[in-house]
Amino acid sequence: MTPDSERIYTAALCVIGDEILSGRTHDRNIAQVASWLQVQGIRLQEVRVVPDDEERIAATVNALRAEHDYLFTTGGIGPTHDDITVDAVARALGLAVVIHPEARAALDAYYRDKGGLTEGRLRMARVPEGAELIPNRMSGAPGIRLGNIFLMAGVPHITAGMLDALTGTLEGGRPLQSATIGGFIPESEVAILLRDVERAHNDCQIGSYPFFREGRVGSNFVIRSTDAERMAACRDDLRRQLEQSGWDVTEGGI
């Protein structure tokens, strides 16, 4: 599709699962979905992590889908009783839950030599009425697309496969360009310089990310813009001013 360079496309992500909120599982999907969206020219503007609670998921889905161009969910589409994402989304949209014939066929084929389609496995063919499937190369269970809502698996490598299947299919704007420079520079010593350089460059943002490494304090500075030329000018100006203040600057960050 032709990107609309003026418009900013936004997305939200709803991460579903008690295991994230209990601290048992470290989420890896936020970063994965975020990075993927950047390449699609879509800006991830908000993430919410919610428990396995149908009412809370439904309320969150309704809040987020109204505010953003796209809504992604991860988690809760497996075969067990705590997998309630499909029911929650159907409830949010006032839709019935039906068995999708293609999903049933895919699961049937996948499990033919693995004990067949049990009642639990058949749960993974349930979709809100009218939904399309997102292919899943990793296992038989597909993701689900319903308009601008995308229901994906919670297991990160399966999520990755579903994102891969969606690559290039969503309308987006110009992807955000970014460049990083850094050094063993305490951010507190250059805070005013950073602010002033950002102010001097329209449509550019400078993020400052401190680190502690090899016993020394330093920072990476990430310059972002949807305009590659402006981004480069801002990066060069920042580098020059840091060097003029006596700092060693490393292109690409450290």
Place this chain on the structure above:
Amino acid sequence: MTPDSERIYTAALCVIGDEILSGRTHDRNIAQVASWLQVQGIRLQEVRVVPDDEERIAATVNALRAEHDYLFTTGGIGPTHDDITVDAVARALGLAVVIHPEARAALDAYYRDKGGLTEGRLRMARVPEGAELIPNRMSGAPGIRLGNIFLMAGVPHITAGMLDALTGTLEGGRPLQSATIGGFIPESEVAILLRDVERAHNDCQIGSYPFFREGRVGSNFVIRSTDAERMAACRDDLRRQLEQSGWDVTEGGI
């Protein structure tokens, strides 16, 4: 404080930072805060990740503080122009931003041999009027407590130090107990068994977490309850039923 065993105390976490939403930085604070809250007898019920945007942070803070007993934020309390959490929270609560004298003294002492208190560093002494400080053993910059709102650093090991300083100071209920059992058991083959065991045990939840390891499919099952005896009874029942179905079960999970 004496825990109120009947009441469930809830918390929300607001993670602030463009670097998380761009995928550049993998969040580590959600799991860290979640695990810490469990030990305090407080249930993390929602997480929102929002960009470095004063209005959006303020709106999120107001939504979350109304719904939960406690609100924690991570990120955006450093010395640079993109550190706007204090301003956003002050705006949300209709408070002025003031320099906290103790924070100024702590920063003054910390930076005495490191170039002194620059304008950027002094930003880290700014607090919403009426706030108290959360000690930070790792660097001079403190966290900030304002009633039931806790503003903490984004750098995980500094966040950890602030949580440590808060340990045992917040009123909570009975901590959630949990036990894990697992095996090379495809969750789709035991989905109905899991559901039925959960239904048979009041006040217990069973979470099912599939994995792929050593080329084999398996699951860990986490049983949770605030009542240790009921939790143990549910775990034992689940183990017995899985074994009766022919599965090898490992205590503690695999």
